[in-house]
Amino acid sequence: MLRKKELTSIIINAIHTKMLLTYPRSVILNSGNAAWIQLLYNFAVALVIFFVTITAYRGKRGLIELADILGGKALRIVTGVLIAVILTLNFVSIIRIFPETVKIVLLQDARLELITAIFVIAIIIGAYAGIESIARVHYLFLPIAGVMLFVFLIMLLPYYDMDNIMPIFGNGAKSIFLSGFNSISLFSDMLLLYVLVPYAQNLDEVKQSGTKGILIGGGVSVIIILAYCLTHPYPVSGEFMVPVYQMARMIHLSSFFSRFEPFFQFVWTILILLYSSLYVYVISCVWQTTFRLKYEKPLIIPIALICCEIAMLPESVINGIEIQHKISISAYPLSFAVPLVYALLSGRRN
Amino acid sequence: MKFIKIYPVIFLILLLSGCFGKEPNDISYAIAIGFDKAADEENYNITLQFAKPTQISGGDSEKGGSASPQIVEDVTVEAPTLYSAVNLADSIVSKHFFLSHVNLIVFSKEVAEEGIGDIMETLSRSYDIRPNVYMAVALEGAHKYLSEIKPVLEVNPSKYYQLTYEANGAGGLPKSIIEEFYFMENLPDVDSVIPIAGVMKTSDDETEEPESGDSERQDGGEEQETEKNLLQPRAPVNNEGFEFKIKEYIAGEVALNETNKSESMGMAVFKKDKMVGVFSGIESELYNIMSGEHRDLFISFEGMSNQPVTVLLRDAKSPRINVDIKNKRVDMRLYLESDLYSIPTEDRVEEYVDKFEMKAAEDIEKACKKLIKTAFSEYDADILGFTRKAKRKFLTYHDFIDSNIAEDIKNYDVDISVDFSVRRTGLIISGEGNM
Incomplete structure (x- = not known):
């Protein structure tokens, strides 16, 4: 069983981890330095969708069990496979972009295969520890990451310039509110919450954890992108591959303190490892529940390796980022629609 | 079983603790x-x-x-x-x-x-x-x-x-x-x-040949210094x-x-x-x-005796820049304060400090205007970012670009007002008019 705080920590990390990689760049490219407004808008929409879904949700059952009750074996398998595919698509981009980024900024001489192999081994070890351990480490580590983020934002104070977020509506209201709707995909990891319902004490805790998770995770994401917009003028802000790392690089408080990246890289790596272990474990659980298998642990290694193989399909990091963007746009409607449909059906069934 | 758990740790300690790649x-x-x-x-x-x-x-x-x-x-x-x-x-x-x-x-x-x-x-x-x-x-x-x-x-x-x-x-x-x-x-x-x-x-x-693009060479920093x-x-x-x-x-x-x-x-x-x-x-x-x-800096102004008066100049506040697009005008306000550091013996700045402040403010204003004019007219460069300050007058980035203000800004009137004051006089206050 997961405690409420642990479930909240999982959701916070799941939401904001993408902000640590290439995600902010895609938001900036869409709406300019009004990206923070776009994310604020996505945050509000995601919160509304979550409230509607969780209010309609009945019973302490995960989505796959609900599908089984509502439509029998066939619907269970269809739903299970669909959820597994959405989660895999959500996750494979991380498994590719993270090692690529590590190679660029940390281990330039190491081979990508070696970095990926070490990363996957760490994910497998984490996933083997099980959901309780993953959740507990999330709960223990997130406050450390929070303090680090606070220090980071304070150290950036000399670089904030209000002129950088002007004109206030960036590329225009149409970009922010129409094409910008797609970046609600940041919150598509909320799907995890509906899969993890059976691990919570009751539905009320799921509701509270989800609300807190979106508020804190979404809030942190908006703050990160606002800090980036305040420190980097548009259109140059759309050029940097890993915006958060770029901000960490710019910190230079005279000769007193000038290299914040090691602190950042430490937190960054652990958060992404936690996120990845969680995903591999949850995908294994989804397969196990879908096909009524006795154990989920034997699935961890194959799933991690399959995800790794899929992640390595794009030839270059440019293709990887392009595909990631396309995947997030095509997969996110299902991440919200599937739980919403089952939530509505669960109420009718009850 | 215990050994199986310990082996990977030993393996990692032995293999991952060294420097891969290049040693310092x-x-x-x-x-x-x-x-x-x-x-x-x-x-x-x-x-x-x-x-x-x-x-x-x-x-x-x-x-x-x-x-x-x-x-x-x-x-x-x-x-x-x-x-x-x-x-x-x-x-x-x-x-x-x-x-x-x-x-x-x-x-x-x-x-x-x-x-x-x-x-x-x-x-x-x-x-x-x-x-x-x-x-x-x-x-x-x-x-x-x-x-x-x-x-x-x-x-x-x-x-x-x-x-x-x-x-x-x-x-x-x-x-x-x-x-x-x-x-x-x-x-x-x-x-x-x-x-x-x-x-x-x-x-x-003066007699040295201009340096040509010679091929690869290594210059020793140990060459003897010659008297020049x-x-x-x-x-x-x-x-x-x-x-x-x-x-x-x-x-x-x-x-x-x-x-x-x-x-x-x-x-x-x-x-x-x-x-x-x-x-x-x-x-x-x-x-x-x-x-x-700008940080603390010694600046010399012309005193009443036509001799330089040196003050330590510092920012009292950050400069304010306002761009008025409608009237094609840039208003800049500088807030400066100073301490008197060096005064000619025949000069008594303390006795006419108000006049000195006014004159110094005018001198700064005049010099600033001259610099801005040169930057725009001779170099066609907006080094102070007036166009950037104008961005807040627009709602979207496209409006800002379409306005062509980056080209137009050089035709704007620039008005500079300087708020300059003398705060301290060092350890001496000379002149009898300060009682």
Whole structure:
């Protein structure tokens, strides 16, 4: 069983981890330095969708069990496979972009295969520890990451310039509110919450954890992108591959303190490892529940390796980022629609 | 079972605790890079100045630091890009060049005038070059400037660059780092400035042949210093009220007798990535004041006795800039305060301090207007970013670009008002009218 705080920590990390990689760049490219407004808008929409879904949700059952009750074996398998595919698509981009980024900024001489192999081994070890351990480490580590983020934002104070977020509506209201709707995909990891319902004490805790998770995770994401917009003028802000790392690089408080990246890289790596272990474990659980298998642990290694193989399909990091963007746009409607449909059906069934 | 758990840990301790790749002893740390035009127009003569750690205090010598000329060494190679130069230089020096400790990038005037966009792209894309590396334009050539670096007070040459270009009290220099320059050259709303580095002129230089783009060579920093006759600086004397009687120096003209012949003063104006002009040290001070980068600085104003009165000038508040698009007008307000430091004996500033404040404010205003006018009319450069300040008057970025204000801003009326006050008089208050 997961405690409420642990479930909240999982959701916070799941939401904001993408902000640590290439995600902010895609938001900036869409709406300019009004990206923070776009994310604020996505945050509000995601919160509304979550409230509607969780209010309609009945019973302490995960989505796959609900599908089984509502439509029998066939619907269970269809739903299970669909959820597994959405989660895999959500996750494979991380498994590719993270090692690529590590190679660029940390281990330039190491081979990508070696970095990926070490990363996957760490994910497998984490996933083997099980959901309780993953959740507990999330709960223990997130406050450390929070303090680090606070220090980071304070150290950036000399670089904030209000002129950088002007004109206030960036590329225009149409970009922010129409094409910008797609970046609600940041919150598509909320799907995890509906899969993890059976691990919570009751539905009320799921509701509270989800609300807190979106508020804190979404809030942190908006703050990160606002800090980036305040420190980097548009259109140059759309050029940097890993915006958060770029901000960490710019910190230079005279000769007193000038290299914040090691602190950042430490937190960054652990958060992404936690996120990845969680995903591999949850995908294994989804397969196990879908096909009524006795154990989920034997699935961890194959799933991690399959995800790794899929992640390595794009030839270059440019293709990887392009595909990631396309995947997030095509997969996110299902991440919200599937739980919403089952939530509505669960109420009718009850 | 216990052993099975322990084995991976032992394995990791044994295999992952070493240094993969290069040991620190195999690396040569570049501390400055210079770009000159090569004889082959397509290439650059790229100078990599690297530190010799064994000569720096605390190095292998165990005797403390060596004299400064022995601390650094230069390697110059002809190459089209920075990293191809690093490749070539690696074959000259036994160690591999590492650029993460670079503190200064110097461009020759020719390179700067031709445009440094490509070089800046490389520097900004690079993972090992820090974004806060200082930049300078050397009017006599980057290699010449770097080879004349002989810090007198600093054992560590990196520290010398940091102290010189961090603008720690050096009012005659703007601060310019590669990250900011990269931003500015890619923005439509602001132009940038870079400090000027120079080498003190000697009579030998007058007869010296101009440096041609020679092939790969290695310059020893250990060459004997020859006696050279220093030329008298040729900078004109400023007779305007701001920095009264101070010469309008540009780097290379400041010092009269120095072991270290390299110096920095003034600023090069850039229109996007191309150098378009030069401002003197006095104008750089004004630029720093107007851009809010100004720190405590001794400034001389004309007193009532036509003698210079020196004050310590500091910002009371950051400058305020308001752009009125409708009336095509820029209003700038500067908030400055000062302490009296040096007054001619026959002058009694304390007795007419209000008049002095008013006159000093007028002098600053006049000098600032002149600088802005020159920047716009001669160099077509918006170095103070007035266009940038106008961005807040628009709702969207497209409106801002479509307004064409970046082109139009030079036709705006600039009004500057200076709030200047004398706060303290030092340990003396002279004059009888202060009772």
